[in-house]
Amino acid sequence: MVVVWAVLWLAALLLLLVNRRSPVFRWLGLVAFSGGSGALASVMDGWITAYDADPSSYDTAEMLRHIQRLCSWTSYYGLPYGYLLFAVSYHGNALPVKLGKWMPWAALIPVLIMLALPIDGGYPVAYLPLGCWAIPYMLIGTGLIVTKRAGHPAEWKAHLTVTAAVVPAVLFALAMNYTMPLFGVYRLWQYNVWSIPIAFLIFIIALFKYGFLGVQLMIERRKLDYSMRAITSGTAMLNHAIKNDIAKIKLFADKISRSSGDESGGMQADTAVITRSVEHIEAMIRSVHERTQELVLRAERIDLAQLVRAQAAVIQPAAEATGVAVVLNAGDTAAIEVLADAAQTQEALHNVINNALEAMPRGGELTISLTGGKRGSIIEIRDTGCGIEKHHLHKVTEPFFTTKSGKSMNFGLGLAYCSQLMSRQGGELRIRSELGQGTVVTLVFPAPRRNAVRTKGQGVGIDGSKATGDTRYARRG
Numbered sequence: 001m002v003v004v005w006a007v008l009w010l011a012a013l014l015l016l017l018v019n020r021r022s023p024v025f026r027w028l029g030l031v032a033f034s035g036g037s038g039a040l041a042s043v044m045d046g047w048i049t050a051y052d053a054d055p056s057s058y059d060t061a062e063m064l065r066h067i068q069r070l071c072s073w074t075s076y077y078g079l080p081y082g083y084l085l086f087a088v089s090y091h092g093n094a095l096p097v098k099l100g101k102w103m104p105w106a107a108l109i110p111v112l113i114m115l116a117l118p119i120d121g122g123y124p125v126a127y128l129p130l131g132c133w134a135i136p137y138m139l140i141g142t143g144l145i146v147t148k149r150a151g152h153p154a155e156w157k158a159h160l161t162v163t164a165a166v167v168p169a170v171l172f173a174l175a176m177n178y179t180m181p182l183f184g185v186y187r188l189w190q191y192n193v194w195s196i197p198i199a200f201l202i203f204i205i206a207l208f209k210y211g212f213l214g215v216q217l218m219i220e221r222r223k224l225d226y227s228m229r230a231i232t233s234g235t236a237m238l239n240h241a242i243k244n245d246i247a248k249i250k251l252f253a254d255k256i257s258r259s260s261g262d263e264s265g266g267m268q269a270d271t272a273v274i275t276r277s278v279e280h281i282e283a284m285i286r287s288v289h290e291r292t293q294e295l296v297l298r299a300e301r302i303d304l305a306q307l308v309r310a311q312a313a314v315i316q317p318a319a320e321a322t323g324v325a326v327v328l329n330a331g332d333t334a335a336i337e338v339l340a341d342a343a344q345t346q347e348a349l350h351n352v353i354n355n356a357l358e359a360m361p362r363g364g365e366l367t368i369s370l371t372g373g374k375r376g377s378i379i380e381i382r383d384t385g386c387g388i389e390k391h392h393l394h395k396v397t398e399p400f401f402t403t404k405s406g407k408s409m410n411f412g413l414g415l416a417y418c419s420q421l422m423s424r425q426g427g428e429l430r431i432r433s434e435l436g437q438g439t440v441v442t443l444v445f446p447a448p449r450r451n452a453v454r455t456k457g458q459g460v461g462i463d464g465s466k467a468t469g470d471t472r473y474a475r476r477g
Helices: 002-019 023-052 055-091 097-116 127-146 153-183 188-210 218-259 266-292 304-321 342-358 390-395 414-424
Strands: 294-296 300-303 324-329 337-340 364-373 376-383 428-434 438-446 472-474
Touching (some): 002 023, 023 055, 023 153, 097 127, 127 153, 218 266, 300 342, 304 324, 304 342, 342 376, 342 438, 414 438
Parallel strands (some): 324 364
Antiparallel strands (some): 300 337, 428 438
16 A cells, blocks of 8 residues: 555646646646545554554554544545546536536535534444445546547547546546445455556556646656757857857958958958858848747737638748648638737747648648637648658657758757747647658647636736746747
8 A cells, every 4th residue: 555655646746746737637636645645544554553552652643543534534535526626627618617616616515514424433434425425426527537529639549548547546446445335345445556556557658658638747848948948048148149259250351341452353252252151140140049039928819710721821832832732621610719829829830831841842732620629729730741750759849959950041949939839828739740651740729718818918828817927938940
């Protein structure tokens, strides 16, 4: 049980560290914490027995009994409560907005009643009244999770991962901890040591390799944040130093040109070369600066369908010039609203589409699809180009990584910027590719909350709150 206690509390900590602002993560963290509390209550049996053997440690043993009872209550009451609210949040729009706000308080009523009931027989809880509400809570929660519908193959894979990590372990606990005691069979909770480590293993693998509930481990996200901040700071210092020296070179090149008496024009030609070189360096510095300066995210309700159609029209001439056929699956799509920064989202979409065109220099097919629903909206850009090697896929969103190193004015910041932007807007950038068969880039946008509107002259957070200094990211790639 020590292992179960450790892995469940570790899972709860990881969930809160990954995304403590998300109700889905908070409620699932409560589920893990409650399960770990039950394991701790079991571990404390041995501690209490050891102190009971020593008459001088009676007070310590009594204190441990109180802590153990509190851990048992947290486990028996917190698990079904947290699981139901996790399922409601995870299913998305399962309840009306007003009812969803009151749901945590309404679901807490049976817990408060249980705390007021007397407990007989030496057991930590009264199992019969507990089963009357805990079992329905857990069954309803399981139904909500299982019936969640994913609108995209990548979402379906993520949903299966969450289901495999959470549902079997909870249903096993439902049978062992809540159902069997109603038939007079107790202490079967000790068999949870079979299901919980398996669930934790699935959770850890998914967190590191595939992402869990739409995100990957916080270490990767923070590494990207740190990289982008380092880029911004470093390029600003470098730009300043180079600009000063370039100004000197331009000044003396101009002076040499004016003072030269070379009638053949040889000196004039040499100084012209210097001037052109300086101008080229200046242009590159400006480009890097534009790609790394920080801007505040200005969120507002935008129409994705209109944005997609506009971008498809912009790239049409370039596509025709390279023999690329553009297929737009959003021509008749009604307005699909999301809460995002219009200018930056347009820039990100342009980056992804431009990458797709560059991957098909000898022609091909570019398919842009848009789907929307109550749970969110998805833009999918699919090309039939050269594709990306498998061992490069996990690096393509890293700053300065590029597979187009032979091309000028390419800094490897495009997908890094897109990934950062989508993450800050509460969405996600997904990339699938096979070498020689093409690439699929998916931009996933969360559904906007009904009360999320833009305040005039002010940025708005994705949850409808006022934008803060945290809503910053590198501008473009």
